[in-house]
Every structure is written in C-alpha cells, then in structure tokens.
C-alpha cells in the first residue's frame with residue numbers, strides 16, 4: 001500500500017488535479033474562509049501568549065499550497081503586523097509539489113511573504129510552532145487485518161495468513177479483530193514532538209466539513 005500511495009508510480013507521487021478528473025475536493029478548494037478561521041485561531045493563540053510572535057506556521061502535506069496562502073491572506077487582513085515576525089513553512093515530500101507551492105506563493109504575494117520547505121518533520125527544530133494538516137491521516141498506509149492476521153492479495157482475492165508481531169500487538173491493544181491498522185501514526189507523532197518545543201497541532205479529515213477539527217493538541221514545554 002505504501003508503494004501504491006508513495007512509490008514511483010504512486011497515487012500521491014503523481015497526483016496533480018482536484019475535481020472530476022483527479023483527487024476529491026477538500027474544504028481547501030471550496031472556500032478561502034477555511035484558512036480564514038485557522039488564521040483567526042492562530043492570532044488568538046499569539047494574543048493569549050501561548051505562541052510567540054515569531055512562531056512558525058507549518059502546513060504538512062499542502063498539495064498546491066492554497067490553505068497556507070489563505071492563512072497568510074487572512075493574517076494580513078486581521079493583523080498585518082504579524083507578517084513581519086511569523087515564518088511559513090511546508091513539510092512536503094515531493095519536489096514537484098514544493099515547486100508548485102513556491103510558485104503559488106510567488107504569484108499570490110510577489111515575493112513579500114517567504115515560504116520555506118522541508119521534506120520531513122525530522123528536519124525541524126523550532127521553539128514555537130503551529131502545525132496544520134488537512135486530510136492527511138487518511139492518506140497513511142495501513143494493513144488490512146482479520147483475527148490478527150494480515151491480508152495479502154493472492155490470485156485475485158485477499159487471503160489472511162500472514163503474521164506480524166507489531167500488528168498483532170496493536171490489534172490487541174485497540175480491541176480490533178478486523179479492519180485496518182494504520183502504519184506510521186506513532187512515528188509521525190514522535191517526529192512532531194521533536195520538531196518544536198511549544199506547539200499546537202490541528203488536523204481535519206472529515207471534520208473540516210463540519211467546521212471543527214478532528215483532532216487538535218497543545219504541547220507546552
């Protein structure tokens with residue numbers, strides 16, 4: 001599944017378009033106000049003193065960069081002086097998307113707002129950060145399980161005959177005997193914990209449609 005999503009010919013390694021011919025629409029494409037509400041929230045966190053004025057706003061898996069650009073746009077509208085102190089960065093695995101995101105920032109802000117990139121959270125070592133990720137948790141690969149055996153595809157059908165101690169342990173811990181066990185969440189959380197001292201992480205998978213995050217966590221150090 002990892003190969004299918006992120007390998008050379010993988011879905012995310014090559015996807016470009018949103019809409020009928022491409023990937024599903026997310027709230028990012030539907031309205032700039034999604035980014036607007038997040039910008040308002042970030043300003044509140046800074047005003048309350050939880051985040052510093054020189055916080056790094058970091059989007060993870062940003063596709064064309066529309067959401068982060070909307071956040072910048074609304075910070076400019078609501079509290080423009082913050083643009084002098086904030087930094088903007090994107091965690092993006094794919095070079096072709098890093099190029100598109102840089103171009104979009106250039107077209108939108110004419111070089112006034114700087115955007116930096118990293119390939120992975122492991123490269124960041126920040127003091128104060130706001131992490132935002134839209135629709136990425138459902139883009140992690142997973143194992144399909146049935147009674148703690150892993151499913152593999154054989155001669156046109158899925159058979160459950162492989163064992164793996166890590167999958168078995170997780171299945172037991174979360175009381176699952178069928179369905180999916182997602183890979184990579186723990187590593188992602190640990191990488192984020194090492195990426196910044198004080199941060200808030202907010203993520204949406206389905207909740208964006210209901211205007212509430214599926215998950216948000218504050219970490220103080």
Ligand SMILES: C[S@@+](CC[C@H](N)C(=O)[O-])C[C@H]1O[C@@H](n2cnc3c(N)ncnc32)[C@H](O)[C@@H]1O
Pocket residue numbers: 012026027028060061062063091092093133134135136139140188
């Ligand atoms: C469904 S797309 C969502 C894109 C965009 N956030 C949006 O809302 O339109 C999921 C994206 O997350 C990226 N992704 C998944 N896991 C990631 C990780 N650990 N680090 C960085 N990007 C990741 C994928 O490469 C893909 O571009």
